[in-house]
Amino acid sequence: MDFDFNDDERDVISTAQRFAASKVRTRARAIDENNEFPTDLAQEMGRLGLFGLHMPEEYGGTGLGYKAYVLAIEQVCAASMTVGAIIAINALTQESILRFGTDEQKRRYLPTLISGESLSTFAFTEGQTGSDPRAITTTAVPDGDTYVISGEKTFASLAPSACVAVIFAKDDSGKTSAFLVDTNSEGFVIEGELETMGIRGEDVCPVRLNDVRIPRSNLLGEQGQGYNVLLTAINVGQIGIAAESVGVATGALAMSLDYARNRMVRDKPMTDLPTIQSLLGEMSARTDAARWLTYRTADLKDKARLTGRDSATAKLFASQVANDVADMAMQIHGSYGYTKDLEIERLYRDAKVTQIYEVVSEVQRLIIGGSLARES
Ligand SMILES: Cc1cc2nc3c(=O)[nH]c(=O)nc-3n(C[C@H](O)[C@H](O)[C@H](O)COP(=O)(O)OP(=O)(O)OC[C@H]3O[C@@H](n4cnc5c(N)ncnc54)[C@H](O)[C@@H]3O)c2cc1C
Secondary structure: OOOOOOOHHHHHHHHHHHHOOOOOOOOOOHHHHHOOHHHHHHHHHHOOOOOOOOOOOOOOOOOHHHHHHHHHHHHHHHHOOOHHHHHHHHHHHHHHHHHEEEEEEEEHHHHHHHHOOOOEEOOOEEEEEEOHHEEEEEEEEEEOOOOEEEEEEEEEEEEHHHEEEEEEEEEEOOOOOEEEEOOOOHHHHHHEOOOOOOOOOOOOOOEEEEEEEHHHHHHHHHOOHHHHHHHHHHHHHHHHHHHHHHHHHHHHHHHHHHHHHEEEEEEEEEEHHHHHHHHHHHHHHHHHHHHHHHHHHHHHHOOOOOOOOHHHHHHHEEEEEEEHHHHHHHHHHHHHHHHOOOHHHHHHHHHHHHHHOOOOOOHHHHHHHHHHHHOO
8 A cells, every 4th residue: 555645635635624724614613503504515515526536537526536535524524524424424325326326327316416416315224223224114115117115214314405315125025125216206204303412414314205106217226235235335434434533533633732732731831741742642643543544444445455344443443533532632621621612522522423323333343353253
């Protein structure tokens, strides 16, 4: 692996950094307080090409690869995880269509999902299952040249802005398939937005499918192949969450350094205290380790050598780092950090979801350990 960035990757970093500094940082607090989806920032990310870094040029992407994808997410998440995570959530549907879609499906959906003219949602979680997607109860019943989809998905990020949803449902074979459902279809009902603890403003909503009729041609991949679609998309989503984690940890470290430099303890900056230096050193080392693991995992995807164990490892480790670093940052900020006056409490709340969504850490450990056990 080449540890240097090429010119294109350096351009991605500076574009995302400029966008984060000029447009995102100043809005992060309001997005969180108002739980308000930043439509204009999502559109701007599309215009800047941040949704198409890993997508082929023929659909409007730049084809730079998954390393570029994680670099962009990291930079934006250092300013606001809500905004940066939009790239990774949108990527779930993009990846599903790219790997499993027909030519017609790719031409119909990918260009606008890449340009940011529209977004997508990807819904598998249901009331009784989030960690075991094979246990879903949503059904897709064939009827002539259509499927009729019925069920309820409890968490669908970006749903109100999405033009298309990837919906997982059991078909007549009893197996899970993936379907492309236009969100303006009759019977596709987006319930009120959830009040989440962190990444507020991500427009996470329950979605009801009341006998939604879609053409048979909207089956994504082969019948019964839904689990493959899910795993393929989630592998890319998990690299994105590792990058979100690195971004949050980077933001928390920067805020802590800034705070400690400016706060005086016995007439000296707090940064002079060995205890604070020790915390900063630990935060920096852990963030760097998570960052390089994330880059390496994205590089494996670029080389078509990524396994489920690799993406599980990156997400498991980086999400733990994000939470540990946010915790240490809170300690540096003391009681003021615990108030809403300072922004570190937002990062502390945002970090938690990285250990929960797109496979909880407990299951990630089992995936990694199970893979090791099978090897031996
Ligand atoms: C902000 C946010 C956005 C989300 N966006 C989406 C979205 O866009 N689309 C979507 O489909 N979902 C989304 N989700 C849902 C999320 O992916 C699921 O909640 C997640 O996969 C966990 O599922 P669960 O909540 O059912 O947890 P559960 O499966 O109930 O797990 C709870 C706990 O039980 C234990 N556990 C469960 N299963 C196992 C096991 N097999 N082995 C060991 N321990 C286990 C673990 O300790 C785990 O932490 C979102 C969630 C949040 C919070």
